[in-house]
Amino acid sequence: MxxxxxxxxxxxxxxxxxxxxxxxxxxxxxxxxxxxxxxxxxxxxxxxxxxxxxxxxxxxxxxxxxxxxxxxxxxxxxxxxxxxxxxxxxxxxxxxxxxxxxxxxxxxxxxxxxxxxxxxxxxxxxxxxxxxxxxxxxxxxxxxxxxxxxLGVPGFCVTVRPTPAIRGFQAEGIDEQARELVQDCDPTVLARAVNYLYTKETKSSFEIERERATGQKAERFINALRKTASFNPASDQDLVDLQNQIVDPRYAAKGFRDFQNFVGETIGYREKVHFVCPRPQDLPSLMKDWASMSERLQGCDDAVAAAAAISFSFVFLHPFEDGNGRIHRFLIHHVLSREGFTPHDVLFPISAAIVRDQKLYDAALESFSRPTMDFIDWEMNRAQQVVVTNDTSALYRYFDATELVEYLYAKISETIRIDFKEELDFMAVYDTAYNAVREVIDMPDRRASMFVNFYMQNHGSISKRKRAMFDELSDEDIEDLEAAIREALSPEPADNGDDEREVPSPKNGL
Structure with missing residues (x-):
């Protein structure tokens, strides 16, 4: 037998x-x-x-x-x-x-x-x-x-298995860890740290798609992140408005796409297709049922499972020509905030954790796309357009999201342990150094802030090249300022790696 x-x-x-x-x-x-x-x-x-x-x-x-x-x-x-x-x-x-x-x-x-x-x-x-x-x-x-x-509604429902990894993350209480960090932090330091984290999340979210978040493009995304509480994923108009806010105005959508699209890359004169999105004729019904699932998962026993189900299924539906990935990551923040998992008015820079190892992110996406592609019959026509020849709607409505939940839990845990905690610690150290500088020389706020930034970036001193930017200070002045910072940060200054950024001074606030 x-x-x-x-x-x-x-x-x-x-x-x-x-x-x-x-x-x-x-x-x-x-x-x-x-x-x-x-x-x-x-x-x-x-x-x-x-x-x-x-x-x-x-x-x-x-x-x-x-x-x-x-x-x-x-x-x-x-x-x-x-x-x-x-x-x-x-x-x-x-x-x-x-x-x-x-x-x-x-x-x-x-x-x-x-x-x-x-x-x-x-x-x-x-x-x-x-x-x-x-x-x-x-x-x-x-x-x-x-x-x-x-975990959903009749027309859109996912599977999540309580694997040892998920059970382990649940037992850790990582949301409580974040709340404890916030409670122990000076409110002014927290506000300035969160302000920087919005910028960090924006930069990283664009970097995942190999784009640079600069100028108005970055500002639009930051403004969107600040409004997650008022966003309603079940509203088609809210989704369209969000897409319009975060993409180049030339690619702003008036509604969901009415054409077939796919995820791939151009190799020579042909397209290599990695993933085929739903047929345009299926999209209105899919988005309606996705919205119903989003509403159904409010109050879910596991906020991270809800965030993964809602955000990843959105990017698989790919309802817009541009901006789908950024909206997908925006939705993670929205759901975690909505479910009270994220402390009030705080943001975890999850995209920063994603961008550190993008291969794992791609593997998480492929946990859905790879098995799904085996059941999609498609061909490329002469105009290099993908044509789907079978009914694929159910493939996007029902799927196992377990690996996506495990992945999202790991990234949230990582960003709380590393990005969030380190930013709070760095900001507190920065403030100490800033105050030490102002005790020695009553420098203008921006000059003092610049001095501390250069000191931190160079791991405990001002480089010769950067000294030239403080021509109003003598070598003795600079040495006195460096000594004051070292004493204030005794035994050692925080190592901020190569993160060159301008930290707003305490007096400048946000």
């Missing part, structure tokens, strides 16, 4: 579902129970006694009992299953938790009401088992006696 597929993998093969395989696949056969994990995938081997009845109902029940619910598989399965199968399950076990969950999922994904009476008054069961899936805030469905904790 050999191991045979069971559960969701059986449903894929026997219902001929055209969906990426789930991250957790199950098999039954002779031998001991074991779990094999690698490359983001898990194979669960069950011994023969665990084998379900070899029917659609049997494998559906096995999947609901033992496997994380994969929204892509389950949505496709429910649309392919004969409704009589679900009716028979419910009639055979009207009080059964698994039959009621199967019934709920059928009506959830198909939006069809089966000819069945409401469930009897029994204890509610959750649509997603919290041990196997990360869920959203629960809403009771009286008809099924099932608590709907799906």
């Amino acid at each position: 050999v191991d045979v597929p069971v559960g969701q993998l059986w449903l894929i093969e026997n219902l001929h579902l055209r969906v990426p395989p789930p991250a957790v696949t199950s098999y039954c056969g002779p031998g001991a129970r074991r779990t094999t994990t690698g490359n983001g995938r898990t194979i669960e081997k069950y011994s023969t006694p665990y084998a379900p009845e070899d029917t659609t109902a049997g494998h559906l029940k096995f999947a609901l009992k033992n496997e994380p619910v994969d929204s892509a598989v389950m949505a496709a399965a429910m649309k392919a299953i004969d409704p009589g199968v679900i009716k028979d399950m419910v009639r055979a076990e009207p009080n059964g938790a698994f039959s009621r969950r199967a019934w709920f999922l059928y009506e959830f994904f198909t939006r069809e009401t089966l000819d069945l009476p409401d469930a009897p008054v029994v204890q509610y069961t959750k649509a997603l088992n919290p041990e196997l899936n990360v869920g959203s805030v629960g809403v009771n469905s009286v008809r099924h006696r099932v608590t709907n904790n799906m």
Whole structure:
């Protein structure tokens, strides 16, 4: 005997579902129970006694009992299953938790009401088992006696598995760590640090796309970041207005795109396609359901899971010709702020953490794009335009976002530990140095600020080249100022690396 597929993998093969395989696949056969994990995938081997009845109902029940619910598989399965199968399950076990969950999922994904009476008054069961899936805030469905904790809505719903990495980040309480940093910080120092972090986030977000954030372009994005609290992702107009604010006015959109686009690169005289976006005729419906998902995930049990689901799915939809990546990263900040994960009026420069290792960012994006591309039939016409020849809408509506959540958690943790904490520490050190300079010589604010900046950048002294910029000071004056800073920062000045920036002086404020 050999191991045979069971559960969701059986449903894929026997219902001929055209969906990426789930991250957790199950098999039954002779031998001991074991779990094999690698490359983001898990194979669960069950011994023969665990084998379900070899029917659609049997494998559906096995999947609901033992496997994380994969929204892509389950949505496709429910649309392919004969409704009589679900009716028979419910009639055979009207009080059964698994039959009621199967019934709920059928009506959830198909939006069809089966000819069945409401469930009897029994204890509610959750649509997603919290041990196997990360869920959203629960809403009771009286008809099924099932608590709907799906990560989305019928037309747009993602899967997140509570992996050891995600459980670990949840246990760390990284949002509480950030709040403690803020509480322990002088309000004036915090305000000036946050001001710089807005600039840092803007610069890094543009750098990810190999662009420079300068002048009005940078100012527009900073202004957008400052208004995350009032932004409504469920509003088409808010999305269009945001896109108009952060891109070159010549590429400002009047609405969502009405043409096919793709992500790729030009090699010689041909285009290398990395990812094909949804068909334009599917986009209005997709954006409407994406907006509904965004609203549904308010108050989600896991704010980072909500931020990943909303922001990454947006960039996969790619509703505009330009600005999609920046809006995607803006949405991360918006959701974290909306859910109270980020301290009030504070911003984590997540893009700075992303840009330090962009290969990991690309790998996170490819965790969706690579398996999805296997199910998109497309061709390049003579005008070098991509033409999609099959129905792909469901590929963007339902997918496993686990790796995206793990990635976002890691970047948030990194930016709190490194960028956010170091900026607060640096600003406090900077203020000490600034005050020391003003104690020795009553220099104008901007001159004192410039002196401290040069001192920090050169790791504890003013270089000969920069000394020429202070021709009003003698060598003895400069040595006195350097000595005053060293004494104030004893034992050593903070090492700010090669980050050449102009820090606003305390007197200048923001």
